[in-house]
Amino acid sequence: MTHGTAARRFIRAQHYGVLSTISKKLDGYPFGSIVPYILDHEARPIILISTLAEHTKNIDSDHRASLLIHEPSSDVQASARLTLVGNASRLADQFMVKPRYLRYFPQAATYFDTHDFFFYRIEPVNIRFIAGIGNIHWIQAANYQVPQTRLAEHEADIIAHMNQDHVDNLRQYCLCYHSVEALDVAMLGIDYDGFDVRADELILRFEFDEPVSDASEARKALVVMAQKSRL
Known part of the structure; x- marks a missing residue:
């Protein structure tokens, strides 16, 4: 790094x-x-x-x-x-x-x-x-700065999808990566390096193994994390 x-x-x-x-x-x-x-x-x-x-x-x-x-x-x-x-x-x-x-x-x-x-x-x-x-x-x-990506234009759609359809995954991320058992969870933002989740009163940061530049790469990274969090 x-x-x-x-x-x-x-x-x-x-x-x-x-x-x-x-x-x-x-x-x-x-x-x-x-x-x-x-x-x-x-x-x-x-x-x-x-x-x-x-x-x-x-x-x-x-x-x-x-x-x-x-x-x-x-x-x-x-x-x-x-x-x-x-x-x-x-x-x-x-x-x-x-x-x-x-x-x-x-x-x-x-x-x-x-x-x-x-x-x-x-x-x-x-x-x-x-x-x-x-x-x-x-x-x-x-x-320090990152290259321009297409994430900004897709961020709202990614967040809406995760918060509507994958709340259980978000809870699993919190438990697996931060040992936080949260009830109320919501993705707040996603970027080149990772994403943020509000877990009850906390804001937790999650880093991707590799940077993501668009919605397709973000989806693949989130799927990999979901699979790891269930092991």
């Missing part, structure tokens, strides 16, 4: 980070804030932020930003963490990512009632990935 793939898999498994922007009010000082995020199909972070927030004002003034993602641990210095450095800007198409975002963060639906929340995307420039003590790497954006 390349360092870029390892970094991408790490960031996909988390859903909150520290957004650092360059303060407009305090003349260039760094400004940090907690934000939830999802990734688009090119593995670029998408955040939903309000025009009233300081970090939004900062980004609109200076696009340079970073997102720090940290693995929960009792020993924070020994656990994995990643800082994605890039340029943040408001998405021109605000409706494209909304359904995907709300599958992960349904509580955000009410934010759109105020008319001042917008999606921003962070375009990676460089990534600092600390996978553990002594396992430290700088990763260029080209070695």
